[in-house]
Amino acid sequence: MISRLREKGAGDLLKCIQCGSCTSSCIVNTVYESFNPRRIIGSIVRFNKLPEQDPWLCSSCSKCVERCPQRVNPMSIIMALRMINYEDGNAFPSRVVEFVEQIKKSGLIFPLSKESNEKRRLLGLSELKIDEEGLNEVRKILSEAGF
Amino acid sequence: MSMSIYLGCIVRTLYPEVEKAVNEVLNRIGVSFEEPKGASCCAPLGLFSLSKDAWLRINERNMRLFQSNVLTACDNCFASLSDAFRIISEKNGVKVPEVKPFGKFMLEVLGEKEHGLSFKGLRCAVQHSCHLLRPNRDIDNAEDPRIVKSVLGRLGYFSIPYEGELDCCGGLLFEETISKMIVRRKTDELEKSGADCVVTTCSHCMHQLRRVSRLPVLHLAQLSALSMGANPREIGIPDTLLRRIVNL
Numbered sequence: 001m002i003s004r005l006r007e008k009g010a011g012d013l014l015k016c017i018q019c020g021s022c023t024s025s026c027i028v029n030t031v032y033e034s035f036n037p038r039r040i041i042g043s044i045v046r047f048n049k050l051p052e053q054d055p056w057l058c059s060s061c062s063k064c065v066e067r068c069p070q071r072v073n074p075m076s077i078i079m080a081l082r083m084i085n086y087e088d089g090n091a092f093p094s095r096v097v098e099f100v101e102q103i104k105k106s107g108l109i110f111p112l113s114k115e116s117n118e119k120r121r122l123l124g125l126s127e128l129k130i131d132e133e134g135l136n137e138v139r140k141i142l143s144e145a146g147f
Numbered sequence: 148m149s150m151s152i153y154l155g156c157i158v159r160t161l162y163p164e165v166e167k168a169v170n171e172v173l174n175r176i177g178v179s180f181e182e183p184k185g186a187s188c189c190a191p192l193g194l195f196s197l198s199k200d201a202w203l204r205i206n207e208r209n210m211r212l213f214q215s216n217v218l219t220a221c222d223n224c225f226a227s228l229s230d231a232f233r234i235i236s237e238k239n240g241v242k243v244p245e246v247k248p249f250g251k252f253m254l255e256v257l258g259e260k261e262h263g264l265s266f267k268g269l270r271c272a273v274q275h276s277c278h279l280l281r282p283n284r285d286i287d288n289a290e291d292p293r294i295v296k297s298v299l300g301r302l303g304y305f306s307i308p309y310e311g312e313l314d315c316c317g318g319l320l321f322e323e324t325i326s327k328m329i330v331r332r333k334t335d336e337l338e339k340s341g342a343d344c345v346v347t348t349c350s351h352c353m354h355q356l357r358r359v360s361r362l363p364v365l366h367l368a369q370l371s372a373l374s375m376g377a378n379p380r381e382i383g384i385p386d387t388l389l390r391r392i393v394n395l
Contacts, residue, residue, distance in 0.1 A: 030329075
C-alpha cells in the first residue's frame with residue numbers, strides 16, 4: 001500500500017514520527033475531532049491499513065505541510081488516498097461531479113447566470129464564452145481521464 | 148508592460164464588479180493586458196485530486212494561450228497554474244510564463260512610483276488565502292504574511308489584526324456542514340475585530356465568506372481601484388462602506 005501511495009505523490013511518509021503537529025494545525029480537526037491527520041497517517045505507517053476516515057474532509061489548507069517537523073507532506077498523503085479511493089470505486093462528493101460536468105459544458109466551474117451576464121454587459125466587460133474548439137479540447141482531456 | 152490576465156471562474160461568472168476593478172487598476176497604472184478567451188478552469192488540485200494528469204493537461208492547454216506573464220485575481224488559481232507550469236517546465240525543459248498573484252503585483256506596482264493615492268481610513272481585516280501561503284512558494288511569509296497588509300497601507304487603508312488570521316475559511320471543503328462550521332468560526336473572529344470590511348485576494352475565500360459574513364467582503368482589486376479613483380458603484384463598493392470613507 002505504501003508504494004501505491006508513493007506512486008500517487010504521497011512522498012516519504014515513513015518519516016512520520018506521529019508527533020501530531022499535523023492534527024494540531026488542522027482546521028477541520030478543530031471543528032470535527034474525528035478527522036485526525038495523525039491517525040490517518042498512523043493507520044498506514046503503523047498498521048499498514050487504509051484509514052477509515054474520509055480523505056474528502058481535508059480542506060487542503062496545507063498548514064500540516066508547513067508545520068510538519070519531519071517534512072512529511074500530510075496533505076499529499078490525503079490527496080493520494082482520494083485517488084486510491086477513486087480507483088477502488090469508492091464514492092466521492094457529488095459536488096465534484098457537478099463541477100466536472102459544468103467544466104464540460106462551459107469550460108468553467110460555475111454557470112454564468114442571466115444577472116451576471118447582464119451586469120457584465122452594463123459594465124462593458126467582454127462576452128464570456130469559450131469557443132467550441134477549445135471546449136472540445138477540454139472535454140477530450142476530461143473524458144480520457146475517465147470523467 | 149503587458150500582461151495576460153487570468154481572473155478565474157468565480158470572478159468571471161459571479162463577480163463582474165471584481166473583473167471591472169482589475170481592469171480599472173490596470174488601465175490606471177498603464178499596463179496593457181489581454182485575457183485569453185479560450186482559457187478554461189484551472190482545475191485546482193483540491194478538485195482534481197482525482198486525476199493529476201488531467202489537471203496538468205488542462206493547464207498545459209491554458210499555458211499555450213498566454214502571450215505573456217500571467218496576473219491572477221484568485222490565489223487558488225495562482226497556486227494551480229504556477230504549480231502546473233513548474234511541473235511542465237521541469238518535465239519538458241520549456242520556458243513557462245511567470246504567474247503573479249494580484250497582491251504581489253500591486254506591491255511591486257505601488258513601490259515603483261506615486262499613483263496620487265489619498266488616505267481612505269477604512270479598517271480592513273485581511274483574509275489570508277491558504278493557497279498563496281502554503282505550501283511555501285516564497286511569495287510571502289507563511290506564518291506572518293505581509294503582502295496584502297503592505298498594499299493596503301500604501302493604498303491608504305488600515306489593516307486590523309484578529310484571532311485566527313491564518314485560519315482557512317473552509318472554501319474548498321466538499322462537506323457542507325463542516326465547511327459552514329469553519330466559515331462561521333472565521334467570520335465570528337472577523338466581526339469581533341472591529342474592522343469595517345474583510346479584504347482578500349482569493350475569490351474562493353471571497354465567495355465562501357460572503358455566504359455568512361455580516362461585514363462586506365471585498366477583493367483587494369476593489370479597494371485598489373477605489374483608491375485610484377474608479378467609480379465606486381461600478382466596482383461594487385457597498386454604500387454602507389462608502390459612508391465610512393475619508394476623502395472619497
